[in-house]
Structure formats: structure tokens, C-alpha cells
Amino acid sequence: MYKYDAIDRALVDERVEEFRDQVSRRLSGELSEDQFKPLRLMNGVYLQLHAYMLRVAIPYGVLSAKQLRALADIARRYDRGYGHFTTRQNIQFNWPSLIDIPEILERLADVEMHAIQTSGNCIRNTTMDPFAGAAADEVEDPRPWCELIRQWSTLHPEFTYLPRKFKIAVTGAPSDRAAIRAHDIGLRVVRNDEGETGFEVFAGGGLGRTPRIGVKLTDFVDGRDLLAYLTSILRVYNLAGRRDNLYKARIKILVESMGADAFRDEVEATFAQLRGGVHLTPREEIDRIRSFFPPPLAPANDVAEGSAPSRPGFNRWLLRNVAAHKVNGLASAIISLKPIGGSPGDATADQMDAVAALAEKYAGGEIRVTKEQNLVLPHVPRGYLPKLYDALFDIGLATPNAGEATDIVSCPGLDYCNLANARSIPVAQAISHRLSADGLSDQAGDLTIKISGCINACGHHHIADIGLLGVDKRGEEHYQLTLGGSGTEDAAIGQIVGPGLSGENVPEAVARVVAAYLELRISASEKFSQTLRRTGSEPFKEAVYAH
Amino acid sequence: MRISAIAHEAPTIDEVETDPDADAVAVDGGEDPARLEALAGRMNRIVIRFPTFKDGRGFSLAARLREHAGYEGELQAAGDILPDQARHLIRVGFDAAAPDELTPAWERAATRPVRVYQPTGVDARSAAAERAQAGRARKVASLNVLFKDASPEEVLRHALADKSLGRIAALSSFGVESAVLLHLIAEIDANAPVLFLETGRHFPQTLQYKDALIERLALTNVIDLAPTPAELARHDAGGDLWRRDPDKCCDIRKVRPLSEQLRGLDALITGRKRVHGAERAQLERFELVDGVIRVNPLAEWSYEEIEEHARLHELPQHPLREMGYLSVGCWTCTEPAKTRDDPRSGRWSGSEKTECGIHGKPPEPELETSLS
Numbered sequence: 052m053y054k055y056d057a058i059d060r061a062l063v064d065e066r067v068e069e070f071r072d073q074v075s076r077r078l079s080g081e082l083s084e085d086q087f088k089p090l091r092l093m094n095g096v097y098l099q100l101h102a103y104m105l106r107v108a109i110p111y112g113v114l115s116a117k118q119l120r121a122l123a124d125i126a127r128r129y130d131r132g133y134g135h136f137t138t139r140q141n142i143q144f145n146w147p148s149l150i151d152i153p154e155i156l157e158r159l160a161d162v163e164m165h166a167i168q169t170s171g172n173c174i175r176n177t178t179m180d181p182f183a184g185a186a187a188d189e190v191e192d193p194r195p196w197c198e199l200i201r202q203w204s205t206l207h208p209e210f211t212y213l214p215r216k217f218k219i220a221v222t223g224a225p226s227d228r229a230a231i232r233a234h235d236i237g238l239r240v241v242r243n244d245e246g247e248t249g250f251e252v253f254a255g256g257g258l259g260r261t262p263r264i265g266v267k268l269t270d271f272v273d274g275r276d277l278l279a280y281l282t283s284i285l286r287v288y289n290l291a292g293r294r295d296n297l298y299k300a301r302i303k304i305l306v307e308s309m310g311a312d313a314f315r316d317e318v319e320a321t322f323a324q325l326r327g328g329v330h331l332t333p334r335e336e337i338d339r340i341r342s343f344f345p346p347p348l349a350p351a352n353d354v355a356e357g358s359a360p361s362r363p364g365f366n367r368w369l370l371r372n373v374a375a376h377k378v379n380g381l382a383s384a385i386i387s388l389k390p391i392g393g394s395p396g397d398a399t400a401d402q403m404d405a406v407a408a409l410a411e412k413y414a415g416g417e418i419r420v421t422k423e424q425n426l427v428l429p430h431v432p433r434g435y436l437p438k439l440y441d442a443l444f445d446i447g448l449a450t451p452n453a454g455e456a457t458d459i460v461s462c463p464g465l466d467y468c469n470l471a472n473a474r475s476i477p478v479a480q481a482i483s484h485r486l487s488a489d490g491l492s493d494q495a496g497d498l499t500i501k502i503s504g505c506i507n508a509c510g511h512h513h514i515a516d517i518g519l520l521g522v523d524k525r526g527e528e529h530y531q532l533t534l535g536g537s538g539t540e541d542a543a544i545g546q547i548v549g550p551g552l553s554g555e556n557v558p559e560a561v562a563r564v565v566a567a568y569l570e571l572r573i574s575a576s577e578k579f580s581q582t583l584r585r586t587g588s589e590p591f592k593e594a595v596y597a598h
Numbered sequence: 599m600r601i602s603a604i605a606h607e608a609p610t611i612d613e614v615e616t617d618p619d620a621d622a623v624a625v626d627g628g629e630d631p632a633r634l635e636a637l638a639g640r641m642n643r644i645v646i647r648f649p650t651f652k653d654g655r656g657f658s659l660a661a662r663l664r665e666h667a668g669y670e671g672e673l674q675a676a677g678d679i680l681p682d683q684a685r686h687l688i689r690v691g692f693d694a695a696a697p698d699e700l701t702p703a704w705e706r707a708a709t710r711p712v713r714v715y716q717p718t719g720v721d722a723r724s725a726a727a728e729r730a731q732a733g734r735a736r737k738v739a740s741l742n743v744l745f746k747d748a749s750p751e752e753v754l755r756h757a758l759a760d761k762s763l764g765r766i767a768a769l770s771s772f773g774v775e776s777a778v779l780l781h782l783i784a785e786i787d788a789n790a791p792v793l794f795l796e797t798g799r800h801f802p803q804t805l806q807y808k809d810a811l812i813e814r815l816a817l818t819n820v821i822d823l824a825p826t827p828a829e830l831a832r833h834d835a836g837g838d839l840w841r842r843d844p845d846k847c848c849d850i851r852k853v854r855p856l857s858e859q860l861r862g863l864d865a866l867i868t869g870r871k872r873v874h875g876a877e878r879a880q881l882e883r884f885e886l887v888d889g890v891i892r893v894n895p896l897a898e899w900s901y902e903e904i905e906e907h908a909r910l911h912e913l914p915q916h917p918l919r920e921m922g923y924l925s926v927g928c929w930t931c932t933e934p935a936k937t938r939d940d941p942r943s944g945r946w947s948g949s950e951k952t953e954c955g956i957h958g959k960p961p962e963p964e965l966e967t968s969l970s
Contacts, residue, residue, distance in 0.1 A: 058725045062713045073682065081701075089652060090682055172652070202715040202725060208689035209661050209718070212654025278716070289658040290631060324666050327861075329717040329724075335733050336726035 052115055052417060053198045053343045055163045062205065063160045066167055070094045071153040078150070093173060093211065095166030096152055100469045105144045105152060106169040107159060111179040111197035111221070112140030112420040116407040119418055121162040123403035129155055134403070136388060136396040138460055138511050139218070140178050140420040141169055145467055167205055172213045174204035174285070178220045180228040181419040184344060185383045185429040187375045191240045191248055193223035195340040196277065199332065203278050210285045214292035215300035217285070218257075230422065230538030232256045232265040233514055235302045236284060241271060248274040254284055255306030255314070258508035262544045263303040266311040268318060274337065276322075279330035283321035287314070347415070350380045350432030360437035362444040368451035373436065382433050384414070385453040386426040386443060391487045392480045395461040396424030405446045413439050422511070422538075423460055425453060456492040456500055456565055457483045460511055464504030464521065465528070471504035473521025473528035478502055478557055485558035491565045498568070498579050500561065502530075514538035516579040517564055518545040519557065528554050534564070534591055535583045543580075548592045560595045567594035599688050599708040605676035605696035608645050611637075624676075627656030634659065635667040644669070646692075648677040657690045664691035665719030681707035691720040731889050738891055741884040750782055750895035753883060757867060757893050758787045764864030766893075767791035767821075769856070769956075771869075772808040773926040777913040778904050779869040779896060784815040793859060793866075795956070796822040797851040799840070799928035803917040810914050823855040840930040844946060848954035851928075856956050857888070865891040868957070871904075872897055874925075874942055876952045887958040927954070 055063070070090075077087040091097075095106040107122070114122075122142055126134045129151050130144040137143055147155060159165055168175055177197045184192040200219060204210070210217070220234040231237025237253035249271045256265025272280045288302045291309070306314045374383040386406060388396050398406075406426060410418050413435040414428035421427055431439060443449040452458045459482060462468065464475025479502055486492040503510035504521040512518030518533035529551035536545030552560050567590055572582045583591065608624035609617065614637055624645035625634055638644070644663065646656045656675060663669040674694035675687045684707035687695060697704060717724040745753050757763050768783055770776045770792050783790055794808065812820055829850045833839060839847040860866065871894075872881050881897045896904070908915070918926055922934035924941035936943040942952065 056729070058713060058715075058728060062715065062725075065713060069682075076703075081703075086651075086680065090680075172654075205715050206685075207716060208686035208714075209657045210654070211686055212652055212657065212683075214654075286658050286661065290655055290662075294628075294653055294655075321666075328665075329719065329722045333726055333730040335730040339729060339733070 052113060053110075053194075053340065059163070059202075060160075063163075063165050063167075066094075066165065066206070067153060067156045067160050070156060074149065074153055089171055089212075092171035093168060094152075094156070095169035096149070097170055098469070099145065099467055100465075101467070102146050103149050103152070104467070105147050105155060105166060106137070107142050107144070107164060107166050108169045108176040109141050109164070109420050110201050111177050111183075111194065112181055112422075113179075113183075113194065114418040114420065115162075116411045116416040116418065118162045118164055119403050119407040119410070121158060121164070123400040123407070125155055125158060126400040126403065133397050133399045135394075135463060136398065136420050136424050136426070138396075138422050138424060138462070138509060139176065140181070140422055141176060142420070143463070145463075168211075170216070171211075172215050172217075173211045174207060174213075174217045174219065177201060177204070178218070178229055178234070178422060180222045180224060181421040181427045182228060182374060182383055182429060183223055183419075184347065185374075185376050185378075185381070186224050186226075186228075187377045188226055189224040189377060190242060191223050192344055192346075193221045193238075193240050194344045195337065196238070196240065196250075196274070197221050198340050198343075199278070199337070200281070203281070209282075210289060213285070213289055214294045215297070215302075217288075217302070219281075225540065227538070227540040227542070230511070230514060230542070232542040233258055233262075233511070233538050234265065236281065237265050238277075243271055250274065250277055250280075252280065252284075254318075255303045255311070256542075257301050257303040258511060258513045259301065260298050260506045260508075261301075261303060262508070262513040263307065264542045264544065265303075266306060266314075268315050275332045275334065276326055276330075278332055279325040279328070280318075280322055282325055282330055283318045286321055287317045291317075347376075347378050347381060347430040349378050350434065358434075358437055360440050362441045362449070364444075364449070364451060365437060365440050368440055368449055369436065371451045371455065372453040376430070378430075380433055381430050382436065384428045384431045384436065384439060385421070386428065386448050387450040387453050387458060388425050388448070389452060389458045389483065390447060390450050391452075391457060392484045394476050395459050395479050398426075402446055402448060405442075406448070409439060409442055423454075423458060425458070452487075452492060454497050454499075456486045456495050456498045456517075456561075458499075459483055460499070460501040460515070462502070462504050462509035464502075468504060470507055471521060472506075472523035473504050473530065473554070475502045475504040475510060475521060478519065478521075478530065478554060481558045482561050485562050486565060489562075491562055491569070494569055495565050495579070496575065498565065501536075511538065512536070513544045514542070515545060516583075517561060519561075522551055524551060530554065530557050532560060532564075532595065534588055535580060537580055541580070546588065548588050549596045552595075563594040564591055567591050599684065599692065600694040601700065601704050601708055602694070602696045603700050605647070606643060606645050606674055608643060614641075625659075627653055627659055629659065631659055631662045631666075635663065635669075638663055638667045638669040638671075641669070642671040643674065644671065645674045645676050645696075648675060648679050651678045651680050651683060657686060660687075660690045660692055661719055684708045685710070685712050689714065689718045689721050691718070727889070731886070734889065734891060735886050738882075738884045738886045741891075742882050745883055748883075750899070751786075753893060753895040754782055754786055754867070757865060757895075758783065758790050763891055763893070765862060766865040766867065767793050767859075767863055768867035769793045769795075769869075771795070771926065772804055772811060772916075774916040774919045774924060775871075775904055776869060777811055777915075778899075778907050779867070780811055780815055780817065781907075781911055781913055782895065783867070784817055788816050789818045792817055792820045793856070794820055794822050795852045795855060796824040797928050798824065799851070799930050801918060801926065801929045801932075804926055807914070807916050814914060821859075823859055825850050825855055829854065840928070844931060844949065844951060845955070847930075848956075853955045860888070860890050863890060865893055867893045867895065869896055870894050870957065871899055873900055875940055876942070877957075892957070 076082045097104040135143045219236045220229040221238045222229040223240040239251040252268045253265035372385040419427040459479040461475040461479040465471040499515040501512045501515035502519040503512040514536040520531040533545030537543045608622040614620040614623045622643040675692045676696040681703040924935040933944040
């Protein structure tokens with residue numbers, strides 16, 4: 052993992068001091084709430100329905116055991132003993148007091164973390180394939196590049212007051228586990244014929260009110276020129292992006308209104324000005340950052356043979372929650388934060404501490420957060436899997452449902468968020484119960500369900516096989532059902548199939564969609580999206596509405 | 599950054615476009631960048647207004663003016679701007695600010711030194727550059743230990759044949775001592791790039807000597823670096839800059855063309871020696887100047903050793919040598935040396951100046967410790 056040097060350290064410390072000053076100016080009245088708002092947002096502090104919410108950046112979703120323990124400590128000390136992992140691989144604390152926040156930021160700084168730019172109209176925390184450095188199909192580990200982007204985007208002088216928020220996602224593999232085409236900028240690591248590392252670049256993707264799939268800007272930009280290229284995209288957007296209408300301010304609207312070709316021309320013209328100048332990353336810096344991410348080692352012989360698990364259900368967990376690794380003898384284990392009927396993405400302080408300890412004991416001390424709101428131990432010797440399973444089972448974190456219908460993604464919704472139109476968590480809980488009760492989730496296998504409590508789409512409902520969007524219908528919570536979305540390499544936006552459903556009808560409707568899929572699919576290997584493409588939405592629509 | 603309570607009065611862009619004598623303009627951050635850049639060349643002052651502090655277009659407009667259009671005049675940010683934005687304003691190229699609300703926090707904010715991650719068009723500082731610089735400083739220190747007792751040939755072989763310092767070139771004045779270094783280089787790699795600063799002010803004898811050496815040593819890659827006509831027209835239209843401001847003259851004729859070239863290089867071989875005295879008395883074989891490793895293979899050679907080598911290999915002599923010139927630069931600023939002990943005493947004779955500036959200053963010693 053990356054380790055701060057004196058420069059990183061000083062930057063974050065300065066920022067904590069600056070925010071302490073801003074908080075005291077706000078408390079003394081020198082700053083109005085209107086002036087304070089963008090400053091607090093830039094430090095991850097939101098005003099929610101009931102309290103301030105602090106969103107902490109987990110850089111590209113990578114945590115050390117020590118950092119996870121610090122998050123547990125914050126949850127216990129300043130919050131109500133739990134935290135919420137988000138679809139952007141961050142963590143949110145829902146109940147801190149404003150006056151405590153500088154102190155929380157200081158504790159975060161102690162473990163090389165911060166909340167800088169986790170909200171506000173700036174470049175947000177980069178998201179990444181959670182299996183980076185482990186995935187069997189990877190071209191190159193994208194973590195060093197994400198770290199490079201983290202540093203470049205932090206306190207960027209030119210891009211801190213953008214028209215709207217800005218999100219970058221990176222994958223190092225041909226299979227897209229980072230939804231790169233659903234982001235303002237999506238990057239895929241590629242190699243050219245000379246074996247040099249570079250990036251395929253997409254821009255103009257995004258969910259929210261106007262979901263769009265990103266368009267390709269270039270097949271290859273050299274790794275050393277990456278920051279010049281990103282600067283070019285952001286510069287064009289910052290100058291030309293709309294500022295008159297909050298809902299039309301994202302880069303996707305600009306790309307669409309200019310047209311992909313004109314937008315690309317403008318970016319390339321800017322890039323021609325910037326390329327090779329000060330924005331060129333020194334080779335030494337790339338090598339230096341890479342040196343923090345050595346490839347994982349094959350396990351020692353004495354852990355190659357595992358012991359037998361003593362808790363029930365190991366084989367099912369192995370099948371669902373363990374992913375292939377590029378190194379022989381290692382595997383990646385997914386820790387589901389979706390117990391049946393639970394609140395998606397929540398973890399208690401005790402669970403965080405326990406996972407930190409397990410990561411240290413069995414997995415080299417590294418933890419990842421996924422956009423599916425789960426945790427991953429990326430490098431577990433296969434021989435340790437039974438012991439790991441037993442330990443997870445005992446703390447309620449061994450739900451064998453990764454990637455299944457009950458692995459539901461959900462935003463906090465109306466229970467916490469002041470943007471929401473409808474609740475998300477209780478709906479997720481009810482669906483989870485319904486689908487697990489008669490084994491529908493098990494039978495369906497890979498299938499994604501995602502719920503957003505409002506059009507801002509934090510729950511990524513547009514890119515789910517089955518998406519649910521909370522809407523306010525004459526003061527009542529209703530849910531729109533969409534089918535056929537995908538955030539992977541065949542990215543697609545889900546389509547609305549019929550009128551909105553009331554909350555109480557949602558679990559049954561979803562169960563019918565899943566049952567229809569089971570009936571319609573040719574074989575167990577035909578995915579939901581394939582069946583839907585083959586049959587069209589009519590049979591699903593009928594299953595939901597013809598009752 | 600200069601802070602003031604009231605923004606400069608300046609005409610609008612519509613007015614400026616019809617007034618060829620105007621040298622100042624005030625625009626909103628939302629102004630069309632191409633339109634503003636088209637007239638930036640004749641402006642001395644540009645005011646960019648921020649309608650609200652949340653509207654960040656002014657930052658990119660400023661960055662474009664500095665970075666794309668090369669605008670060098672005053673750039674003032676005005677309007678609804680916060681002291682918390684001062685650091686950003688400065689780094690994108692604003693050198694003045696006139697906030698609507700001038701609070702005491704402004705003075706603090708505008709003068710507070712800040713750490714930065716990313717370079718900008720006006721401020722090349724960056725964490726990456728600082729780290730790379732520290733890494734190169736460590737490398738230079740270890741090279742000096744490693745090659746402490748090595749011969750100039752061994753040093754050059756390491757630099758040229760093994761390519762272990764990255765992209766490299768040699769710098770030569772084709773002056774009275776140049777033949778020895780060029781000979782040693784040619785023995786290893788006659789195709790190595792050799793840079794010559796073509797100031798347009800060389801003695802004809804130097805240029806003849808250059809041709810003679812190229813032929814004798816079979817050098818195949820001598821590159822002339824000249825100032826751009828635009829720079830000459832701007833700073834030295836009368837051709838008398840050397841008399842008015844010799845530092846500026848060296849800057850446009852030597853320092854700038856060389857630094858432009860050095861952007862693509864990791865290391866540069868020079869023929870400087872300790873016996874030249876003054877700033878060079880402590881010269882190391884390897885040093886770091888502005889992020890580029892300088893290799894000085896002959897740092898410790900005496901005049902006797904130089905002359906012995908030249909005699910042994912029958913290298914031709916600079917025609918001005920026998921007229922008493924021991925160090926040769928431009929004819930405008932070079933006289934014969936006063937004494938044998940101070941060969942560079944004929945350079946910028948009668949002034950304090952002893953160096954043209956191309957060899958920079960070695961980095962401050964505290965840099966390394968502050969990064970450790």
C-alpha cells in the first residue's frame with residue numbers, strides 16, 4: 052500500500068488546520084452558512100436530515116487494517132457505533148457534531164486518511180476495480196495510477212470550483228468491475244505495441260437524472276501524459292460546462308450538447324498545448340509510487356493445505372464469495388455486508404475491528420471496499436479460507452450471497468438523506484427477506500439489484516439488472532422499476548418497464564421478475580441481461596403488472 | 599499577490615477590440631477564451647471578474663491565458679472571491695486580487711506558503727518534481743562517492759556507453775580547452791549529441807575551430823542552439839543588449855535556449871574544471887543543477903594535464919589561444935586573460951560578472967533534509 056512521505060503528510064496536516072480555522076470562523080459567525088457550505092463540502096461535511104454527515108475518502112477503496120481500526124474507533128467515539136460503506140467505496144458517519152469534526156480529521160490524518168473532496172463540485176475520490184493487483188485477468192495493477200490521480204486531484208487549484216462534482220473510475224482489466232463508462236471519466240489500463248503503459252479514456256458517462264454511457268476519447272494516452280490529458284478534459288469542462296442549471300451541469304450534458312467529436316477535438320487541442328510540459332509525470336515518480344505496490348507473493352507451503360471448516364455452509368460461500376487470483380495458491384474473499392434483511396453496506400465498529408484483525412491474520416493486512424458496498428480481502432492463501440470462513444461466520448459476516456440478488460446495493464435513502472424522495476434501506480431489507488425465503492436468490496445466481504432513494508442515483512439503479520428508483524408521488528413513496536442496466540464492459544442503462552409501484556408491492560414485484568427469469572432462461576449459464584435481450588421486456592412486464 | 603480593495607478600471611472586451619491602443623481589459627470568468635487570447639498579446643493588464651465564488655471558470659481562463667497564450671502581464675481576480683481561494687488563484691496565474699469583501703483573512707491567505715501536489719502553467723513546483731529532485735540528489739551524491747578516483751574516461755563511459763544517467767548530451771563552447779573533452783567523448787561515441795550555443799556573437803575563429811574539430815574528431819551530432827528571432831526582436835532589437843544588460847543578453851542567447859533543450863534531457867556533460875577558480879573551485883564530478891545531472895569529467899584536471907592530453911593526441915588548438923585568450927565566449931564580452939592563474943579573467947572584464955548563468959546554482963543544501 053502507498054505510504055505517505057513528508058510531503059503528503061504536510062499537505063493533509065495543513066488541510067486539517069485550514070478546516071479547523073474555517074470551522075471556528077463559522078462558529079464565530081465570520082463565515083455565513085452560504086460561504087461555509089462549499090468549504091465544508093470540500094472536506095466531506097454534509098448537512099443531512101438529522102445531523103451533519105461526514106464522508107471519509109477511502110483512496111480508491113483500499114484500506115489497511117490500521118486504517119479500518121481507526122474508522123471503527125471514530126464510529127465508536129464520535130458516532131453511534133457504526134459506519135456506512137458507500138457505492139463510491141467511501142465510508143459515511145451519520146451522527147458526528149460539527150465541533151468534533153476537526154478532531155476526527157486529525158485522527159484520520161494520523162492514519163494517512165482524509166475527507167478532502169468527498170463532496171462539493173470538485174474531483175472526488177477515484178474509484179477502482181476492488182480486485183486490483185489480484186484479478187486474474189488484469190493487464191496491470193491500476194493502484195499506482197489511482198494514487199497518482201489522487202495526488203494530482205487533491206486541492207487542485209484550477210478544478211476545485213467546477214460546474215458540478217466530478218468522478219473518475221479506473222480499471223486495470225478488460226472486465227470492467229469499476230463501471231468506468233458510468234463515470235465522468237473512465238480509464239482502462241492498456242499496453243501499446245512497445246509494451247508501454249497507457250490508458251484508454253472515456254468521458255461523459257454518469258448516472259443521476261440523465262444517465263449516459265461514456266464515449267471513448269482516445270485508445271491510448273501514454274501513462275506519463277495521463278495528467279496532461281486529464282487536465283485537458285477538465286479544462287474544457289470547467290470553461291464550457293453549464294452553470295445555469297444544476298441538473299445540466301455534469302460533463303455528460305456538455306459532451307452530449309457539443310457532440311462527442313467536437314468535445315474530443317477540443318480536448319485534443321488543449322492536450323496538444325499541454326503535452327510534454329510541466330504536466331509530464333517524471334518517470335522516477337511513477338517508479339516510486341509503483342514500488343509501494345509489489346505483486347503479492349505465493350503462499351508458503353505450510354498454508355497450502357487447509358484445515359476443515361467447523362461452521363456450516365462453507366462450500367456455498369466458497370462458490371459465491373471467493374474469486375480467482377492471479378497468483379497460484381491465493382484467492383480474493385468477498386465479505387458480504389448484506390446479511391439477509393440487513394442494512395446494506397453498514398458495518399459496526401466491532402465488525403470493522405474484527406475484519407481488521409482477520410485481514411492481518413490471514414490476508415497481509417489489506418482490505419478493499421467495493422462499489423457493491425462489500426469488503427474484500429484481496430490476497431488470502433487458499434489454505435486459510437476455512438479458518439477465515441469460521442471467523443466471519445461467528446461475527447455475522449459470512450453471508451454467502453456476493454453478486455446474487457440479495458447482495459442489494461442501496462443508498463441511505465430517506466432515513467438519512469435530505470435529497471431523498473423515498474426510503475431505500477427498508478425496501479432493500481424487505482426484498483432481501485422475500486428473495487431468500489423461497490430460495491429465489493440462490494437459484495438465480497449472478498443478478499444485481501440496486502436501489503436509489505432519488506434521481507441522484509447514489510444506489511446506481513441505472514446499471515442494475517433490476518433497478519429501483521424512489522419517487523415522490525403526491526406525498527407517497529413510489530418506486531420505478533427498471534430492467535437491463537449494466538455497469539460492466541457491456542455498459543447499458545436500465546429501461547423503465549411500467550408504472551411506479553408502492554413500497555409494499557416492491558418485494559413481490561421483484562420476486563416475480565426473478566421468478567420470470569428463472570422460467571425464461573435457457574440454462575443456468577444464461578445471465579439475466581442475456582435472457583432479457585433475447586425475450587424482450589414484455590414477459591417480465593407481464594409478470595409484474597398482469598396480476 | 600497584490601491585494602487591493604478596488605478592482606482596476608478597465609474597458610470591456612468589446613471596447614478593446616475596436617481600440618488598437620488599449621492595453622487593459624476587464625472580462626467575466628465566462629468570457630470566450632479564444633476571444634480573450636486573441637488580444638492578450640497587447641495587454642498589460644487583464645481583470646477577470648468572478649460573479650460568484652462558486653463559479654470557477656475564471657481559474658481555467660487564467661490558466662489558459664498563462665499557459666496557452668503565454669500572457670505575461672498583470673492578471674487581477676476581482677469580485678466575489680474568498681480568502682480560502684487565494685492559494686488557487688495564485689497558482690493558476692493571478693498576481694493581483696480585488697475581493698468584494700476585503701477581510702483580514704486575505705492578507706494571511708495570500709502570503710501563507712502552501713505545499714502543493716500538482717504543477718501548473720505558472721508554478722512548476724510539484725510533489726512529484728520535488729521527490730524526483732530529491733531522488734536525483736541522492737543519486738548524484740552516490741555517484742560522487744562511486745567515481746571518486748575514476749578517470750574521466752571511466753566517468754564518460756558510465757554516462758555515454760552505459761546510458762546509466764538517462765538521456766544525455768554534452769555542452770561545448772568550442773573554446774580553447776574544448777578539444778580534450780570532445781576527443782574523450784568521440785573516442786567513446788562520436789554520435790553523442792554535442793550542444794553548441796550559437797549566440798550569433800562568436801568570434802569567426804571559434805566557428806572555424808568548431809568546423810575543424812568536428813572534422814578532426816568525426817563528430818556526427820553537433821547541435822546548434824540559437825535564440826528565437828521573436829526573443830531577439832523583443833529584447834534586443836538594437837543589438838546592444840550586451841552593453842546595456844549583459845545578464846539579460848546571456849539569458850536570451852544562452853540560458854533560455856539551453857534550458858529549452860534540457861527539458862528533454864536527464865544529464866549534461868560539461869568541460870568545467872576546478873582550476874577555473876571562483877564558483878568552480880569546489881566543482882564536483884557530478885552535480886545537480888535545476889533537476890538535471892551535470893557530469894564534469896575533467897573537474898579535477900590541471901592545465902598541464904589538459905595540455906599534455908592535447909599534445910599526445912595532436913589535437914588542434916583554438917586560433918585565439920596564441921593571442922592570449924584562455925577562455926573564449928562572445929566577442930562582445932571577451933578579452934584576453936589578465937593572468938595565467940585566472941583564465942576566465944578576460945570574460946565580462948571590468949564587471950562583477952563571472953558566469954553567464956547556464957551552469958545555474960547548485961541546489962540549496964537544506965532541500966534534501968527537508969524531504970527526508
